Amino acid sequence: QKRGTDSGVLNHAVKVSLGNGLQAITKQRDGLTITDEAGRQLYTITEDNGLCSNNVAHISYDGHGTLWGVTDNGIFSIAMPSAFSRFTSYEGLLGAVQCMTDFNGRLYVGTQEGLYRLEGKIFKQVGDIKYACRQLDKLSGSLLAATSNGIYRITADGHITQLSTTDATALFVDGNHYYVGETNGVYQVQSNDNSYKLVAEQDRCTKLAKDAAGTIWL
Secondary structure: EOOOOOOOOEEOEEEEEEEOOOEEEEEEEEEEEOOOOOOOOOEEEEEOOOOOOEEHHHHOOOOOOOOEEOOOOOOOEOOHHHHHHHHOHHHOEEEEEEEEEOOOOOEEEEOOEEEEEEOOEEEEEEOOOOOOOOEEEEEEEEEEEEEEEEEEEEEEOEEEOOOOOOOOEEEEOOOEEEEEEOOOEEEEEEOOOOOOEEOOOOOOOOOOEEEEOEEOOO
């Protein structure tokens, strides 16, 4: 087989079928990519997330759940699909995780570095929400995120609106309004006009909950 002269890798991509419409494709000097039946990239596998070398010369699927590969730094095998997945900064998820929820069929994770959404096997930051995201809750078909830069609202189609700018330390949705803990107290906020009403002067509230009798706890 003809090899390149710089890194010992093939000059052309190697593509193998993994079944169920999935394919593994070598990327010149950049590991592997896994695509779906439409050819859309789902995720990549490189040295950053465990591959022994980005210079992959050949790959082969054994038909029983294992993808084998040859590199300039040894042989690898990858379970396809794996029973265990790890999502770290190598997969785009930055910062200590604070909260997590599903919304509109997607997984959203709030960390100390912002709000992220799982796309395929990679996490991508949601808009410009790069502030500590402490809690997530759903309101009227949208997702609310309590961050150190206020409350953000994300609609099902991905539109983002910043509802406040004060550090939000807690969040709880209750019908057509929600409660938010801020640095100088806890407020009840109406979703229709975003009007605020102070309900407790307790500052730095970190958790809000409602019991069966309808009492809000801080």
